[in-house]
Amino acid sequence: AGVMGVQPVVTGTRMPVSVILREAANGLTPNQIAKAYPAVTVEQAQAALDWAAAQVGDARLVAAE
Numbered sequence: 897a898g899v900m901g902v903q904p905v906v907t908g909t910r911m912p913v914s915v916i917l918r919e920a921a922n923g924l925t926p927n928q929i930a931k932a933y934p935a936v937t938v939e940q941a942q943a944a945l946d947w948a949a950a951q952v953g954d955a956r957l958v959a960a961e
Contacts, residue, residue, distance in 0.1 A: 904947070906940045916944040 904913045911933060919929045926941035936944075 906936055906944050909935045909940070911936050911940075913944045913948055916941055917948055920945055 905911055906913065906916065915933070916929055916936070919932065920926075924932065926938045926945065929941040930936050930938040933941075
């Protein structure tokens with residue numbers, strides 16, 4: 897992933913990885929994301945998801961009370 901400002905972006909595009917993550921969280925597949933955002937290929941969408949998963953690694957999320 898590249899960086900635009902402080903946000904990681906899909907390499908070779910200005911598409912923030914956060915957009916890919918949001919769409920995946922809403923149930924879209926990499927194929928559907930690529931169709932919705934023509935600047936991003938299926939492979940780039942999957943790579944963004946893989947990159948984000950690697951960044952999280954073994955981090956633990958704690959629910960706010």
